[in-house]
Amino acid sequence: METNSVDLQVFRQEVRAFMEQEADESIREAGRKMTSFFPPFDQCMRWHRKLHARGWSAASWPEQYGGPGWSREQKRIFEEECRVAGVPRLLPQGLGMVGPAIMKFGTDEQKSRFLPGIASGEDFWAQGYSEPNAGSDLASLACRAERHGDHYVINGSKTWTTYAHHANRMFLLVRTSNEGKPQQGISFFLIDRLDRPGLEIRPIIGLDGFPEQCDVFFDNVEVPLDCCLGEENQGWTVAKYLLEHERGGSASFAAQFDMELNRIRERAAELGDGFGGVLSDDPVFRQRFTRLYLEVAALDATESRFAAMEKGSPESGPMSSMIKITAMETLQRITELAVEMEGSPTLTLQLAALTVGAGVAPEGPEQALTVMPKYLNNRAATIFGGSNEIQRNIIAKMLLG
Amino acid sequence: MAFLNDDTRVMLEDSVDKFLNAHYDFHQRRTWVEKAPGYNREHWQRFAELGWLGLPFAERHGGLGGDITDTLGLMRRFGAALVVEPYLSVVGLGGQAIAQADNQDAADSLLPELVAGQAMPVLAWEESISRGNPEHLAASARRIDGGWRLEGEKVAVIGGDLATHFVVSAQTFEDDAGPVVELFLLQADELEVAGFPTMDGHRGARLTLAAVDVDEARRLTRDGHGAGVLRQVLEQGIMMMAAEGVGAMQTLLRRTLDYTRTRRQFGVPIASFQVLQHRMVDMYIAMKNLEHLLEATANRWDQSPSHARDSALLKAQLCQSGRYVGQQAVQLHGGIGMTDELDVGHYFKRLTALGLLFGDENYHLKRAWAAL
Numbered sequence: 001m002e003t004n005s006v007d008l009q010v011f012r013q014e015v016r017a018f019m020e021q022e023a024d025e026s027i028r029e030a031g032r033k034m035t036s037f038f039p040p041f042d043q044c045m046r047w048h049r050k051l052h053a054r055g056w057s058a059a060s061w062p063e064q065y066g067g068p069g070w071s072r073e074q075k076r077i078f079e080e081e082c083r084v085a086g087v088p089r090l091l092p093q094g095l096g097m098v099g100p101a102i103m104k105f106g107t108d109e110q111k112s113r114f115l116p117g118i119a120s121g122e123d124f125w126a127q128g129y130s131e132p133n134a135g136s137d138l139a140s141l142a143c144r145a146e147r148h149g150d151h152y153v154i155n156g157s158k159t160w161t162t163y164a165h166h167a168n169r170m171f172l173l174v175r176t177s178n179e180g181k182p183q184q185g186i187s188f189f190l191i192d193r194l195d196r197p198g199l200e201i202r203p204i205i206g207l208d209g210f211p212e213q214c215d216v217f218f219d220n221v222e223v224p225l226d227c228c229l230g231e232e233n234q235g236w237t238v239a240k241y242l243l244e245h246e247r248g249g250s251a252s253f254a255a256q257f258d259m260e261l262n263r264i265r266e267r268a269a270e271l272g273d274g275f276g277g278v279l280s281d282d283p284v285f286r287q288r289f290t291r292l293y294l295e296v297a298a299l300d301a302t303e304s305r306f307a308a309m310e311k312g313s314p315e316s317g318p319m320s321s322m323i324k325i326t327a328m329e330t331l332q333r334i335t336e337l338a339v340e341m342e343g344s345p346t347l348t349l350q351l352a353a354l355t356v357g358a359g360v361a362p363e364g365p366e367q368a369l370t371v372m373p374k375y376l377n378n379r380a381a382t383i384f385g386g387s388n389e390i391q392r393n394i395i396a397k398m399l400l401g
Numbered sequence: 402m403a404f405l406n407d408d409t410r411v412m413l414e415d416s417v418d419k420f421l422n423a424h425y426d427f428h429q430r431r432t433w434v435e436k437a438p439g440y441n442r443e444h445w446q447r448f449a450e451l452g453w454l455g456l457p458f459a460e461r462h463g464g465l466g467g468d469i470t471d472t473l474g475l476m477r478r479f480g481a482a483l484v485v486e487p488y489l490s491v492v493g494l495g496g497q498a499i500a501q502a503d504n505q506d507a508a509d510s511l512l513p514e515l516v517a518g519q520a521m522p523v524l525a526w527e528e529s530i531s532r533g534n535p536e537h538l539a540a541s542a543r544r545i546d547g548g549w550r551l552e553g554e555k556v557a558v559i560g561g562d563l564a565t566h567f568v569v570s571a572q573t574f575e576d577d578a579g580p581v582v583e584l585f586l587l588q589a590d591e592l593e594v595a596g597f598p599t600m601d602g603h604r605g606a607r608l609t610l611a612a613v614d615v616d617e618a619r620r621l622t623r624d625g626h627g628a629g630v631l632r633q634v635l636e637q638g639i640m641m642m643a644a645e646g647v648g649a650m651q652t653l654l655r656r657t658l659d660y661t662r663t664r665r666q667f668g669v670p671i672a673s674f675q676v677l678q679h680r681m682v683d684m685y686i687a688m689k690n691l692e693h694l695l696e697a698t699a700n701r702w703d704q705s706p707s708h709a710r711d712s713a714l715l716k717a718q719l720c721q722s723g724r725y726v727g728q729q730a731v732q733l734h735g736g737i738g739m740t741d742e743l744d745v746g747h748y749f750k751r752l753t754a755l756g757l758l759f760g761d762e763n764y765h766l767k768r769a770w771a772a773l
Contacts, residue, residue: 135735137666160736205741207750209600213736274532274764284763336724339753340761343532344557347754348605349598363597363607364556365529372600376750379731380739387735389676 012077019085022050030356031086035373036380038212039088040356041124041166048090048121058095058119065103065111066119079252083259093162094118094125098171098190101242105188105230114169114190126194128158128172128216129239135160136390138173139182139236143218145174145189150225152176152189154218160384164214165203170194177233188235189227196221208373209351243386244311244320253327254300260334261293267367268341279341288337295330302326318398321391328381328388335375342368346375405456405467414474416451421482427744430485434602438563440486449518454492458500462512469497469637470699473644480648483747485602487523490560491515493641495522498568498584498634502621507586511566522566522586525555525608526631533760535570535631536582540610542571548616549573551585554609559758561606562596564589568621569610570631581625585615601754602747635759636712640702642755643695643719649755650688650722653730653748657681660734677733684729687722694718710772713765720762723752 027050030043051057059075061067070078082089099118102110117123134141143156158172170191177185194201198219203211230238268280268289279285306319339346345364352360353369362369382388405413424444433441448454456472458464465471472493479488496515499508499522514520526535540553551571558567567587572580593609622630658681661672671677698711705711727749731738738745756762 130736133665135666140666140668207739207741207746209741213739272530272532272537274530274534274537274760276537279532282763284767339757340763343761344527344757345529347557347599347601347757349600363595375753376600376746377739379728379749380736382732383735383739387732389674392676 008073008077011074012081015078015081016085018054018056019081019087022054023047023085023087026357027088028086031088033354033356033370034088035208035354035370036212036377038091038162041091041163043356044088044091045121045124047087051090052120057090057121058099061095061099061119062103065099065115079255083255090121091124091163093127093171094123096245097127097242098125100245101171101188101229101238102190104241105238107226109226110190110229113192117169123169124163124167126161126164126167126170126214126216128161128164128170130160131157132159136387138239139186141173141175141186143172143174145176145187145223147225148222151222152225152227154189154221154223156218158216158218159204159213161201161214161216162212164194164201164216165211168194170216171229173235173239176235183236185233186235186239187232188229188238189223190229191223191227196223198222207376207379208354209349210354210373212377244317252300252303253323253331254296254303257296257299257327257330257334260338261289261296263367264334264338264341265289271341285341292330292334292337295326295333299323299326299330315398318395321386321394324385325388325391325395328378331381332378335371335378338371339375342371346372405465405471409465410471410474413452413456413471414478417453417475417478420447420451421478421484425482425484427483427747430483430602434485434598439598439604440563444486446518448486448488449516453488454518455516457492457497458512458516462500462508463516464512468703469493469640470702472641473695473699476641476644477648477651480645480650480751481652483602483649483652483744483751487521487560487563487603489638489641489645490523490564491521493638494524494634495560495564495566495568497637498522498524498630499586499621501630501633502568502584503623503626504586504618504621506618507621511586520565521560521563522568523558523560523564524634525558525561525567526570526635527555527557528553529556533764535635536628538570538572538582540569540571541580542573542583542585544573544575545614548614549585549620551587551610551613551615554607556607557758558606558608559599560604561594561608562598562604564594564606567592567608569608570627573625576625581628582631583623583625583627584621584630586619586621587613587615591615599754601751603754633708636708639712639716639719639759640695640699642758643691643698643715646719646723646752646755647688647692647695649748649752650684650691650726653726653745653752654681654684654688656745656748657684657730657733664735671733680729680733684726687725691715691718691722707772710769713769713772716760716765717762717769720756720765723756727752 027043027047030040048057055068058067059078063069102114131141131143145152145154172189173186174189175185176187198221200217202215204213206212271279273279273282309316345368348363350362352358353362452465455464456467457469460466499511511520528538531537542549542551569585569587570582573583574580592613594606596606599605661677662670664671694715698715730745731749734745737743
């Protein structure tokens, strides 16, 4: 259903009014202090629940599962207004990843049991894919589940599990069979509680000094047989579907990078060039900046093309790989430019000032506070979600057969 | 050419190797970094006893009479072991500024204390407007009865959190021809020091000089000589940083080669993938470029009338090589390279800091152009 342009204006006003009223200072602070793909947890989930109360948390979900039933235009406007208001992006593990997978592969019981909690923000799901010895080569995963009577017993470990220390639920890939190709013996599990005996979660401190990822250890952890999403040993199919949803279904990188570039451009007009002029008049800075602007324009064009493409068509996989490669490398170059622009004040380690709600003022310019953590954290952008080397392999396979 | 004879230098570098092998461990480094004063005081005393603190200072000050190129072997080893003690800040910058300035009395009283491991003077030149340029500053020194009144703010003062003294640059307005830069010596308790840890495990500070009055004896330079001393000290500092950078890159490359040889994915060590082999070759080339450029620069150091071009090129190369080697070491380690637990990320962060300090690549390429 397409709405006419008058309605869209009204809709925009409505969204804007909601943001003004409901996005309180601590939620906006969380938006400002985002230094990776994952916003500060508590404020992000509080914002999620506020959106849910208005019926807007699951913007891309079908109405039958709690989606608002928006047109593509409305979704775009909503995203734009979120960016303008500076609110944190909602965490993708539930809404963007396991939620759609449950809709596609889940039983009615699984749908009614799990989807409402994802939409409402009452539950937070951690994603258990990578293992210490299964990263780029995910299919070689070794965390195993064996049937014992009316339950499975899980042994092994998962790593790079974002925010597992905040999660109450977890979806994970486990090996349930050693027969056939490695992909064939994998199952997709939904774990409804993380306080099960034998399950241990240990946060990992990152380069920026904060815990974001976790190790998760399973020592004879018992889970019921109905935790399997889709059929046993068919988990790879679910994972592949989810991966496509993750890459294709995400909000526009270009629009987000455009905002970052705007901020950089404004800031460069305030900063000196070290010779009495301003940085934004420096021809070298202008070239570097404009080159990045060009990269974002090209990315935007590719993203539009991708959005219009039929999901599951032969080119959509390689094109999502292309978006991942270019977007993440552009992002890294943007963070690099920001570090050079702010200069040596970015060297100050400011754990307290970066903590939302701590009330600690930053040392040095406020604009420099998040610049270094963003640079450091986004080094992971070309590693996670299939490293850029792996994405290039995918495109090479398409080109060369 | 170096001033120390080869035997002395080999002996000294041997002693650095022995010490670092026996006492410098990454996991212990973490405990030194996390609590005050942010480095190991006992190490500093050992540095003094072993003669390292006196390396580039005159014998009459208790030093070994070497020059700055004599410190490069030590700095490379410090880089390889990720040493956090403030050798660059105190010996390379603060101490060298005092040694090269015009105030003999100040040098005679403070440098022996530095060499003995007691005094820790650091250099405070950078301001929020500097962007690498030591002669673009706002701090001022105005004559008052019997001395000077200093006002201004200094940022990113490396080692500033643990200094006993500061060598502060300021503009004076004596001459109708316009302001000139002079250096002044201040004690740490005479000004406001806002100290902080830095992301590379070192320490830094912001200094506020709100009408700090000092007597004439604390002026280190005269006739606008401060700018020249600053330039020279920063140019030397860039050489020391480049040496530290080479050491850090050597360790990172070795770690990356080792890791990719043992890490298996798709049934084979990932070092067997050609794309990663080429990446590591490029890391090697980046490192060697810096190493060779440093060597060539050091070899002609004492014959060159000006170091402007050489040091600018060296710093730009340090920025480029450090960035590439650091970023790719993390990339090839994958997720584990992103953790605080593994030393790889800490080397990457140190290289990032070395790239940002004393002017970025853009600044130094401009400086090099001006000196062609």
